[in-house]
Amino acid sequence: MPEVEYTTKMALSRELVWEFVKDMNNWAPMLTGYQKHEIIDDKDSIWTLKGDVGILSRMVRLKAHVTEWSDRDRVAFTLEGQNEKVDGGGLLVMEDVVADAPPPPPPPKRWFGRRFMDWLARKMFRRMHGEGPKRLAAPAGTEGGTRLTFTLRMEAGGPTGPLVNAMLGPALLPAAEDLANKIAAHLEKVHLGSGATSGSGSAAEKAA
Amino acid sequence: MFHSSQSMWFRKAQKWQLEVDVVVIGSGAAGAVAALAAHAGKAKVAVLEKSDRFGGTTAVSGGVVWVPCNKHMADVGIADSFDDALAYVTRLADGRSEPALIRRYLETAPQMIDFVEGATPIAFKALGRYPDYHPEFAGGRPGGRSLDPGLFDTNTLGPWKDKLRRSPVFGMTAMSVSEATDWGVFSKPSALPFGLLAKRFKQGLVCYGGALSGGLLKALLDRGIEPTLGTSAEELLVDDDRVVGVRARQGDKDILIGAKRGVVLASGGFEWNADLCRRFLGGPLTHPNSPPGNDGDGLRMAMSLGADLGNMSEAWWCPSLMVPGEEYDKRPLHRGDFATRSLPHSVIVNKQGHRFVNEAHNYNDLMKAFFAFDPVAYERTNLPAWIVIDQQYLDRYALLTYVPGMPIPEWLIKADSLDELATAIGVDARGLAATVLRFNRFAVEGADPDFRRGESLYDHFYGDPEHKPNPNLGTIEKGPFYAIAVHPGAIGTKGGARTDGDARVLRPDGAPIPGLYAAGNVMAGVTGAGYPGAGATIGAAMTFGYLAGRHAAQRSG
Structure with missing residues (x-):
C-alpha cells in the first residue's frame, strides 16, 4: 500500500499541539478537499472529501476509525471508503524537540525522477487547491518545540485499483504535507501571532 | 464600414x-x-x-x-x-x-x-x-x-x-x-x-x-x-473594413495583437452559454460535455462584425449522465453516454414509462427524439428521461465510474421491484411495467419492431457481441432494478x-x-x-x- 510521511516542526509545546490534535473535529476540516464530517461516536466519523482523481474531482466518503489514541503522543486511524473501493489510514505523531539533541537523520535521498515527480505532483496539487498555508517563524531565541509527523497510506481496490492507485499515489505526499502544515500554521497563528513566513518540513515516501 | x-x-x-x-x-x-x-x-x-x-x-x-x-x-x-x-x-x-x-x-x-x-x-x-x-x-x-x-x-x-x-x-x-x-x-x-x-x-x-x-x-x-x-x-480590431488584429485579455490587462494577414476564429461553440443556447438551439442543452470555456466568445465577435450565421439550431448532441459531485474545471462534469443505452438489459423511458427511441442509435440523432413536443400538453414529451437497467446489466457491464466487482454506486436509484423504481423516479408504474414486458419479449426474440434497436451495425458496435440473439437487446427482469437520469447534452454546438x-x-x-x-x-x-x-x-x-x-x-x- 502506498504510504508517505511528512514531518514538520513547530516552536510550540507538545501539550499545545496535543490539545488540538487529540480531537479529530479540530483538524478534520483541514483535510484536503474537506466538505463535511459527521461524528458517529468517540472513535468513528465519516469524512466527505472532494478528492482529485487525476484530472477531475470527485466526492469521496471515508469512514475514519480511531485505532490508537495515546495521550499527548499519537493518534492513529484507519480509513475505509464508503462510496469508493479505497482503504487506508493515517498516523499523527508528536515528539518533543530537545534543544541539545542531535537532529533526526534526514529522510533517505530519493532518486531524481522521484523528486521530479513529487515536484510535479505538488505543482498540480497547488494548482487545484491553491497555495499552502502561511507558516510563521518562531520568535527569536525559542528553543525546543514539537515535531509533528503525519503518515498517510491509501490504496484503491477492485478491478480499476491499479489505475486509480497510479493517479492517487502522486497526490498522497502533497495531501500529507497540506494537513501537517495546516495544523502547524493554525497553531502558530493562535499561539505565536504574527511573524515572518517560514515553513519547514521533510518528506519521505515509505513504499511505492 | x-x-x-x-x-x-x-x-x-x-x-x-x-x-x-x-x-x-x-x-x-x-x-x-x-x-x-x-x-x-x-x-x-x-x-x-x-x-x-x-x-x-x-x-x-x-x-x-x-x-x-x-x-x-x-x-x-x-x-x-x-x-x-x-x-x-x-x-x-x-x-x-x-x-x-x-x-x-x-x-x-x-x-x-x-x-x-x-x-x-x-x-x-x-x-x-x-x-x-x-x-x-x-x-x-x-x-x-x-x-x-x-x-x-x-x-x-x-x-x-x-x-x-x-x-x-x-x-x-x-x-x-x-x-x-x-x-x-x-x-x-x-x-x-x-x-x-x-x-x-x-x-x-x-x-x-x-x-x-x-x-x-x-x-x-x-x-x-x-x-x-x-x-x-475579446474583440476583433478592424481598419478600413479589414480585420487587422485582436484585443485580448491576459490576467487583468489588455493586449493588442496585430494580424497582418488574418485572424482565424477557432474558439469552439457556445454550449456553455445558457443564454445563447436558449436563444438559438432547437432543444434545451443543459449538460454540455465539453470544457466550460466554450461560451460563444468567437460567435459574439463574429456577430459584432456583422457575420452571417448558419446552422444555429444545431449541436453535436449527446445524452449526458452525471455522477453527483464530479467536477471538471470547477464545473459539474457531464459525461456523454455512448454505451449504457446500447448494451443489453437497458432501456430509456419517459415519464409515462414508455420507450420513445432506438436507444442504441447514434448520440447526435438520438437526442432529437428527446425534444419531441406535445402541442396539446405544451411540453416536451420525453424530458425528463431515465435509463432503466437491472442487476444483469451491473453484473456484466460498466456504468460511468462503476465496473463490475466494485460496490454498487450510491448515485444509482435502486429498488427491489420495477414498481418501486417507477415511484422513486416519478415515472408511471403501469407504463413502465408494460414497456419492460414488451421489451423483454423483443429481447428474447432478438428484434425490436418498435424502434429497430439492434438492427444497425452502428448499434452493434456499442453492444455486446457475445450476447445472443441480439447484441443490443437483453431482458430487464432480475432485481434489484436501477435508474439514472439522462440529460440533454452536446459535445459542442x-x-x-x-x-x-x-x-x-x-x-x-x-x-x-x-x-x-x-x-x-x-x-x-x-x-x-x-x-x-x-x-x-x-x-x-x-x-x-x-x-x-x-x-x-x-x-x-
Missing part, C-alpha cells in the same frame, strides 16, 4: 504589443491545424488559448477524425468514393449546409490528413470497424471512415507536458480506439488490462483527443509556435459564422469579411444537422482550419 466599438483613430494610434501575420483564437484541432497550415505558408503565427491548458474540446474528445476517401482506408480493405461520401453527407446535412461547402470539405479533407501527417508526429490508422453513424444509408460505410491517432507520449512536450488538456473521461486510460475495440471496452470492462493502463498513465502516455492534441502541440512547439495560454480574445470554401467569414450579402476566418464549432457546421461518423466534428474542424490557415498565409499583408 465595419469598425470595432472603439474609434478608428484610437486603434491606429495603438502600438501592437505583438504583431504577427496570422492570429489563431483557440487551440483545439481547428486552431492548431490552422496555425500549422499558416506557418507552412511562411506566415508568422500566434495561437491564443483562453484556458490554462492547450487542446480545447478536441483534447477531451475521442480524437478520431472522419475523413472520406482517406488513404488509410485501403489498409483495412475499405474502398470509398467521393460520390458516395457526397451523397451520404448531403442526405445527413438535411439541407442545412451548402452543397459547395460539403464538396469543399470532402475534396480537401484527404489533403488535410496528408498535411497533418507530414507536419506532426501523428500517424493515423484507419479503424476499419467503427461504422459510419448511418452505415446502411446510401454512401455509408459499414467499416467507417474514421482515423485513430493512436497513443502519444507527453514526455516529448518537455515543459509543456502538464499544459496539455486532459480528458476527464479518457485522460486516465491510455488505450487507442483500436485497442479499446479489441479489448471489449464496453462489453467486457472487467477484463480491461488495468495494470497496463496504470503503467501507461505513469509513463505519460495519452490517447484519443489527448493524443491528437498532443501531436498537434508538439508540431507547433517544434516550429517555435508557443501557444499563449490564459489569454482570451455547430452553428456559427457562415464561411466560404476558404473558411472566410461571410457577410449576409455573401461577401467575405476581409481578414476573418472561422473553423470548427464556431463556424456554421458543414455537416448541417447530421453526424456522418466518428470524428466528423474534428474532421471538418481540421479541414476548415487547414483551409483557413492556408488562405490567410497567402493574403497580402
Whole structure:
C-alpha cells in the first residue's frame, strides 16, 4: 500500500499541539478537499472529501476509525471508503524537540525522477487547491518545540485499483504535507501571532 | 464600414504589443491545424488559448477524425468514393449546409490528413470497424471512415507536458480506439488490462483527443509556435473594413495583437452559454460535455462584425449522465453516454414509462427524439428521461465510474421491484411495467419492431457481441432494478459564422469579411444537422482550419 510521511516542526509545546490534535473535529476540516464530517461516536466519523482523481474531482466518503489514541503522543486511524473501493489510514505523531539533541537523520535521498515527480505532483496539487498555508517563524531565541509527523497510506481496490492507485499515489505526499502544515500554521497563528513566513518540513515516501 | 466599438483613430494610434501575420483564437484541432497550415505558408503565427491548458474540446474528445476517401482506408480493405461520401453527407446535412461547402470539405479533407501527417508526429490508422453513424444509408460505410491517432507520449512536450488538456473521461486510460475495440471496452470492462493502463498513465502516455492534441502541440512547439495560454480574445480590431488584429485579455490587462494577414476564429461553440443556447438551439442543452470555456466568445465577435450565421439550431448532441459531485474545471462534469443505452438489459423511458427511441442509435440523432413536443400538453414529451437497467446489466457491464466487482454506486436509484423504481423516479408504474414486458419479449426474440434497436451495425458496435440473439437487446427482469437520469447534452454546438470554401467569414450579402476566418464549432457546421461518423466534428474542424490557415498565409499583408 502506498504510504508517505511528512514531518514538520513547530516552536510550540507538545501539550499545545496535543490539545488540538487529540480531537479529530479540530483538524478534520483541514483535510484536503474537506466538505463535511459527521461524528458517529468517540472513535468513528465519516469524512466527505472532494478528492482529485487525476484530472477531475470527485466526492469521496471515508469512514475514519480511531485505532490508537495515546495521550499527548499519537493518534492513529484507519480509513475505509464508503462510496469508493479505497482503504487506508493515517498516523499523527508528536515528539518533543530537545534543544541539545542531535537532529533526526534526514529522510533517505530519493532518486531524481522521484523528486521530479513529487515536484510535479505538488505543482498540480497547488494548482487545484491553491497555495499552502502561511507558516510563521518562531520568535527569536525559542528553543525546543514539537515535531509533528503525519503518515498517510491509501490504496484503491477492485478491478480499476491499479489505475486509480497510479493517479492517487502522486497526490498522497502533497495531501500529507497540506494537513501537517495546516495544523502547524493554525497553531502558530493562535499561539505565536504574527511573524515572518517560514515553513519547514521533510518528506519521505515509505513504499511505492 | 465595419469598425470595432472603439474609434478608428484610437486603434491606429495603438502600438501592437505583438504583431504577427496570422492570429489563431483557440487551440483545439481547428486552431492548431490552422496555425500549422499558416506557418507552412511562411506566415508568422500566434495561437491564443483562453484556458490554462492547450487542446480545447478536441483534447477531451475521442480524437478520431472522419475523413472520406482517406488513404488509410485501403489498409483495412475499405474502398470509398467521393460520390458516395457526397451523397451520404448531403442526405445527413438535411439541407442545412451548402452543397459547395460539403464538396469543399470532402475534396480537401484527404489533403488535410496528408498535411497533418507530414507536419506532426501523428500517424493515423484507419479503424476499419467503427461504422459510419448511418452505415446502411446510401454512401455509408459499414467499416467507417474514421482515423485513430493512436497513443502519444507527453514526455516529448518537455515543459509543456502538464499544459496539455486532459480528458476527464479518457485522460486516465491510455488505450487507442483500436485497442479499446479489441479489448471489449464496453462489453467486457472487467477484463480491461488495468495494470497496463496504470503503467501507461505513469509513463505519460495519452490517447484519443489527448493524443491528437498532443501531436498537434508538439508540431507547433517544434516550429517555435508557443501557444499563449490564459489569454482570451475579446474583440476583433478592424481598419478600413479589414480585420487587422485582436484585443485580448491576459490576467487583468489588455493586449493588442496585430494580424497582418488574418485572424482565424477557432474558439469552439457556445454550449456553455445558457443564454445563447436558449436563444438559438432547437432543444434545451443543459449538460454540455465539453470544457466550460466554450461560451460563444468567437460567435459574439463574429456577430459584432456583422457575420452571417448558419446552422444555429444545431449541436453535436449527446445524452449526458452525471455522477453527483464530479467536477471538471470547477464545473459539474457531464459525461456523454455512448454505451449504457446500447448494451443489453437497458432501456430509456419517459415519464409515462414508455420507450420513445432506438436507444442504441447514434448520440447526435438520438437526442432529437428527446425534444419531441406535445402541442396539446405544451411540453416536451420525453424530458425528463431515465435509463432503466437491472442487476444483469451491473453484473456484466460498466456504468460511468462503476465496473463490475466494485460496490454498487450510491448515485444509482435502486429498488427491489420495477414498481418501486417507477415511484422513486416519478415515472408511471403501469407504463413502465408494460414497456419492460414488451421489451423483454423483443429481447428474447432478438428484434425490436418498435424502434429497430439492434438492427444497425452502428448499434452493434456499442453492444455486446457475445450476447445472443441480439447484441443490443437483453431482458430487464432480475432485481434489484436501477435508474439514472439522462440529460440533454452536446459535445459542442455547430452553428456559427457562415464561411466560404476558404473558411472566410461571410457577410449576409455573401461577401467575405476581409481578414476573418472561422473553423470548427464556431463556424456554421458543414455537416448541417447530421453526424456522418466518428470524428466528423474534428474532421471538418481540421479541414476548415487547414483551409483557413492556408488562405490567410497567402493574403497580402
